[in-house]
Amino acid sequence: MKKSIVYLLIALVCCIACDDNTGTLGNSITPGADSIKIKTSTYYATTRSIAVDSVLGKTGKVYLGRFTDPQTDAMFEADFIAQFNCVEGGNVFPPADSIKGDSAVRTELRLFFTTFFGDSTNTMGAEVYELTETLQEGEKYYTNIDPTRFYDPSSAPLANKVYTAIDYSLEDSELEDSEHYANVCIPLPTEIGTEMIKLYRSNPEFFANASSFIKNICPGYYVKSTYGDGTVLYIDQVALNVYFQDMRTDTVYVTQFVGSEEVLQTNRFNTQQVQHLVDDTTCTYLKTPAGIFTEVTLPVAEMMANGDSINSAKIIFTRYNNLSDTQYRFGTPQTLLMVRKNELGTFFEKNRLTDNISSYYTTYSSTFNRYEFNNIARLIIHCENERQEWIEENMGNYDNDVAKAAEAYESANPDWNKVVLVPVTTIKDSNSSIVNFRHDLSLNSTRLVGGRDKIEIKVICSTFNQ
Numbered sequence: 001m002k003k004s005i006v007y008l009l010i011a012l013v014c015c016i017a018c019d020d021n022t023g024t025l026g027n028s029i030t031p032g033a034d035s036i037k038i039k040t041s042t043y044y045a046t047t048r049s050i051a052v053d054s055v056l057g058k059t060g061k062v063y064l065g066r067f068t069d070p071q072t073d074a075m076f077e078a079d080f081i082a083q084f085n086c087v088e089g090g091n092v093f094p095p096a097d098s099i100k101g102d103s104a105v106r107t108e109l110r111l112f113f114t115t116f117f118g119d120s121t122n123t124m125g126a127e128v129y130e131l132t133e134t135l136q137e138g139e140k141y142y143t144n145i146d147p148t149r150f151y152d153p154s155s156a157p158l159a160n161k162v163y164t165a166i167d168y169s170l171e172d173s174e175l176e177d178s179e180h181y182a183n184v185c186i187p188l189p190t191e192i193g194t195e196m197i198k199l200y201r202s203n204p205e206f207f208a209n210a211s212s213f214i215k216n217i218c219p220g221y222y223v224k225s226t227y228g229d230g231t232v233l234y235i236d237q238v239a240l241n242v243y244f245q246d247m248r249t250d251t252v253y254v255t256q257f258v259g260s261e262e263v264l265q266t267n268r269f270n271t272q273q274v275q276h277l278v279d280d281t282t283c284t285y286l287k288t289p290a291g292i293f294t295e296v297t298l299p300v301a302e303m304m305a306n307g308d309s310i311n312s313a314k315i316i317f318t319r320y321n322n323l324s325d326t327q328y329r330f331g332t333p334q335t336l337l338m339v340r341k342n343e344l345g346t347f348f349e350k351n352r353l354t355d356n357i358s359s360y361y362t363t364y365s366s367t368f369n370r371y372e373f374n375n376i377a378r379l380i381i382h383c384e385n386e387r388q389e390w391i392e393e394n395m396g397n398y399d400n401d402v403a404k405a406a407e408a409y410e411s412a413n414p415d416w417n418k419v420v421l422v423p424v425t426t427i428k429d430s431n432s433s434i435v436n437f438r439h440d441l442s443l444n445s446t447r448l449v450g451g452r453d454k455i456e457i458k459v460i461c462s463t464f465n466q
Contacts, residue, residue: 047450054144065232074273104193124228333423
């Protein structure tokens with residue numbers, strides 16, 4: 001009887017949520033001696049900012065540049081390591097008698113981007129180094145990666161580049177052309193391309209696939225930000241281009257090797273001096289790409305103490321408006337993941353999706369200036385069930401004293417009732433279904449109501465009366 005009632009109740013929760021007078025609803029839908037009382041309650045979660053020195057660096061984009069954060073006066077620095085793909089079974093270069101001199105006429109890296117943060121006129125600098133060690137498939141690389149593991153810092157760079165986000169050497173008509181793809185071109189020694197052509201003649205098997213290409217031909221490059229302040233490029237694609245001339249027409253052609261996350265590329269970020277923001281108790285922060293997350297402590301034990309069935313639990317995180325008068329403001333995180341703190345690392349490393357039990361996501365509402373999680377009831381129940389199962393299994397070790405066992409559990413599992421709010425981006429398939437969550441690696445920052453101000457959790461629960 002009671003199970004049937006619960007199912008019916010869940011189906012009607014949406015209908016009753018807009019009715020302020022729910023006290024007698026159970027009597028109207030429950031036959032016989034059984035009855036359900038519906039009630040609403042308010043509980044309070046506490047929040048704090050937590051510093052995050054790095055996040056998983058796997059991404060479809062890479063970042064390059066520097067920007068001084070006006071909130072911290074600390075310089076954010078971004079550079080990256082990229083390896084390159086070689087199309088399997090493809091004809092990488094035409095026959096020898098088709099290439100003039102059977103050699104390259106130009107070799108370059110091109111960094112293609114559609115967006116950037118900061119000033120388009122800043123003079124920025126970068127250096128390129130060839131890797132001495134390659135990234136390893138299956139290893140998890142975080143954004144505090146030490147590049148010196150992969151290149152020789154005592155060696156001279158292959159190339160130096162001075163650039164601005166917008167290439168003002170181009171005509172306005174070209175910059176305004178819808179087909180124009182903004183990029184930074186970094187010339188490399190022409191000999192690199194010529195050597196590739198020679199190796200293609202002598203050992204074509206080296207070009208059979210990406211793994212062989214990386215092992216035998218090009219281990220990849222570290223692109224290092226060297227100077228400048230105020231611009232960070234959000235790079236969509238890194239391309240290694242080898243140009244050659246046609247023997248008969250002198251027409252120049254290009255063979256392109258493209259970097260992508262499938263052949264491993266990773267970002268290195270250097271973010272410091274955020275501790276004074278973490279210590280600010282007037283609010284909490286979300287700061288990306290690696291800086292600050294918000295930790296939420298849910299009053300799970302209090303919410304479950306009465307034995308009521310929790311049907312819905314709604315929590316809202318309101319954003320403070322950014323009143324900064326700086327010219328270049330950080331963006332607002334658009335998608336927010338809520339995940340149990342003890343599952344934060346594995347969620348991203350194992351490419352998990354939200355399950356609406358231990359993880360949820362929501363999007364920023366610009367209309368109401370907030371992030372809203374409409375129902376985290378299953379999370380609360382899940383946390384409490386884990387706790388109760390442990391207590392029942394281990395009570396014998398604590399003289400069958402429930403309070404002592406509960407205290408022991410919470411001491412051994414201090415994060416049992418904690419979740420973390422993490423800015424993310426989503427990867428979608430052709431049907432617009434989310435297939436992956438990634439850390440948001442762009443420059444975003446926002447303040448949330450919290451800290452010393454507790455956050456309301458609005459709960460609808462039901463109680464059986466007999």
